[in-house]
Amino acid sequence: MGLREVLLAVFAFGALAFALAVVSTRNTVYAALEFVAHLLCLAALYCLLDAPLLGVLQVMVYAGAIMVLFLFAVMMLDIQETGRESAFQGPGQVAGALLLAALLFALLVFGADRFPAAALAPAAAPGAPGVGADNVVRVARALFERGALVFEAVGVLLLTAVVAVMVMAKRRLEN
Amino acid sequence: MTPAPLPLVPPPAFRLGAFLWKLVLTPGAALSGTVAPALRAALGPHLPPAGVEAVLALLCFVAMSGFVTVTALVLTLAERKVAAFFQNRKGPNRVGPWGLLQPIADVVKLLQKEDTVPRAADRPVFLLAPFMAMAATYMVLAVLPFDRGLAVTDLDLGVLYITAVSGLGVLSILMAGWASANKYSLLGGLRSAAQIVSYELSPALVVLSVVLFSGTLSVQGIVERQAAGWNLWAMGPMGVVGMLIYLTAGTAEINRAPFDLPEAESELTAGYHTEYSGMRFSMFQLAEFMNMFVVAALTATLFLGGWQPLGPLAALHIPGYLWFFGKSGAMVFVIMWFRWTFPRVRVDQLMTLEWKILLPLSFLNLIGVALWTALGMK
Numbered sequence: 001m002g003l004r005e006v007l008l009a010v011f012a013f014g015a016l017a018f019a020l021a022v023v024s025t026r027n028t029v030y031a032a033l034e035f036v037a038h039l040l041c042l043a044a045l046y047c048l049l050d051a052p053l054l055g056v057l058q059v060m061v062y063a064g065a066i067m068v069l070f071l072f073a074v075m076m077l078d079i080q081e082t083g084r085e086s087a088f089q090g091p092g093q094v095a096g097a098l099l100l101a102a103l104l105f106a107l108l109v110f111g112a113d114r115f116p117a118a119a120l121a122p123a124a125a126p127g128a129p130g131v132g133a134d135n136v137v138r139v140a141r142a143l144f145e146r147g148a149l150v151f152e153a154v155g156v157l158l159l160t161a162v163v164a165v166m167v168m169a170k171r172r173l174e175n
Numbered sequence: 176m177t178p179a180p181l182p183l184v185p186p187p188a189f190r191l192g193a194f195l196w197k198l199v200l201t202p203g204a205a206l207s208g209t210v211a212p213a214l215r216a217a218l219g220p221h222l223p224p225a226g227v228e229a230v231l232a233l234l235c236f237v238a239m240s241g242f243v244t245v246t247a248l249v250l251t252l253a254e255r256k257v258a259a260f261f262q263n264r265k266g267p268n269r270v271g272p273w274g275l276l277q278p279i280a281d282v283v284k285l286l287q288k289e290d291t292v293p294r295a296a297d298r299p300v301f302l303l304a305p306f307m308a309m310a311a312t313y314m315v316l317a318v319l320p321f322d323r324g325l326a327v328t329d330l331d332l333g334v335l336y337i338t339a340v341s342g343l344g345v346l347s348i349l350m351a352g353w354a355s356a357n358k359y360s361l362l363g364g365l366r367s368a369a370q371i372v373s374y375e376l377s378p379a380l381v382v383l384s385v386v387l388f389s390g391t392l393s394v395q396g397i398v399e400r401q402a403a404g405w406n407l408w409a410m411g412p413m414g415v416v417g418m419l420i421y422l423t424a425g426t427a428e429i430n431r432a433p434f435d436l437p438e439a440e441s442e443l444t445a446g447y448h449t450e451y452s453g454m455r456f457s458m459f460q461l462a463e464f465m466n467m468f469v470v471a472a473l474t475a476t477l478f479l480g481g482w483q484p485l486g487p488l489a490a491l492h493i494p495g496y497l498w499f500f501g502k503s504g505a506m507v508f509v510i511m512w513f514r515w516t517f518p519r520v521r522v523d524q525l526m527t528l529e530w531k532i533l534l535p536l537s538f539l540n541l542i543g544v545a546l547w548t549a550l551g552m553k
Binding site for chain 1: 224225228229296300332335336338339340342343345346349350352353364365368369371372375391392416427
């Protein structure tokens with residue numbers, strides 16, 4: 001068992017444990033911090049699975065920007081006192097959650113068998129030098145060659161959303 | 176039967192001397208070419224491959240810790256001496272010759288201070304926050320290129336990685352501000368979050384323009400591409416503008432004066448670290464000093480050629496790390512110079528500067544660099 005497998009196991013269990021902590025913690029700020037930890041574990045998993053670009057973008061966009069704004073809002077509102085009751089209410093909810101988790105797990109286990117192995121094979125040897133740079137080139141090709149139209153359309157959509165937010169915020173200020 | 180020729184092996188003392196000489200001139204080649212293979216060969220039979228890599232990573236961590244300690248000591252003294260220089264006084268001059276041992280005395284003072292936690296504070300988060308600050312700083316240090324081949328690691332996505340992990344430091348400030356259960360700390364933390372999230376944008380765009388020009392995301396690659404000319408002038412007018420934007424926004428991102436609103440002592444006592452004392456306070460201080468060094472070093476790496484010598488001076492064969500530290504030191508001096516030249520800005524001025532001046536300027540700069548590169552001006 002190489003370092004890679006050990007780290008994969010550590011971060012996979014870390015991601016699971018933090019995800020469970022997010023939904024079971026009462027304190028909102030704790031939940032947000034645990035969510036950051038969960039996102040960092042996911043980023044480490046992406047890096048270990050030869051998708052370093054995805055891992056780095058995950059840290060940059062989610063852990064570094066979105067979660068910071070989220071924490072900002074949670075801390076400013078100071079909603080510690082609201083979530084006093086436990087996240088899980090009654091045995092029915094727990095049983096339902098466990099059942100759903102088991103179903104999803106079974107789906108993953110049996111689904112993974114059917115998946116064509118060729119689609120999962122990495123382009124280069126895992127962990128080989130240059131995989132990261134190649135990763136950027138391949139993502140760029142997918143985005144700007146095959147998906148250029150969709151990419152531009154999403155860009156216009158986001159720009160529209162930003163302008164719309166500014167118009168709405170401005171109107172509220174004037175009233 | 177001819178006698179076997181005498182093996183031409185130099186005596187051990189000579190080999191040690193040659194190795195040390197190599198270590199001084201090209202530490203990157205000496206460490207990655209001689210020391211690392213020797214360690215791998217020595218540890219290989221005793222440990223699984225994962226263990227060998229873990230030991231090497233641990234050694235890198237120990238070496239970086241030593242580097243952090245020395246840099247922080249030098250920077251605390253430099254900060255006080257530079258402040259004294261600008262205010263026309265002597266600065267620390269009692270402990271040791273010219274006050275050189277002052278940082279050691281400071282460390283001893285901080286070490287023996289009581290480590291207090293306010294009763295109303297959220298204990299786990301309060302205790303964790305300083306470590307988070309240190310962790311974010313260490314993660315950036317991992318890809319800092321000190322010399323050719325001299326870095327903990329050279330990631331293919333190096334520049335992107337730096338942009339990503341340097342954004343994590345703000346989490347520690349938010350955690351400290353909230354966990355202190357103190358309105359001044361909370362305000363400091365919230366101000367810091369707004370400031371850092373805003374000031375992440377224009378440095379990222381400037382870094383993007385350098386990447387566009389260099390054609391690589393690797394930090395070492397960007398330095399290698401500056402062998403013919405530093406980006407400062409190789410990129411034309413965009414190099415100068417880009418460097419000014421990067422240095423200004425970098426100073427704001429590390430919360431230093433004149434952008435030190437999260438700890439503005441005249442309004443917020445000491446902002447997010449008001450309630451911290453002793454070692455935990457000094458960890459925040461250490462992270463702040465190291466972040467200043469990182470911003471200075473990255474400015475030197477992205478625009479001033481990193482460890483590359485200055486054109487004709489290459490003939491002097493000055494080791495690359497001396498160039499790196501010289502350029503970084505000059506940038507640290509400029510950042511300290513800012514502090515004693517500009518009065519602290521207001522929150523609205525801070526936001527105006529980023530969103531209405533620096534951000535549009537860095538977009539224009541990016542377009543300029545794209546045209547410059549497309550027209551083949553490199």
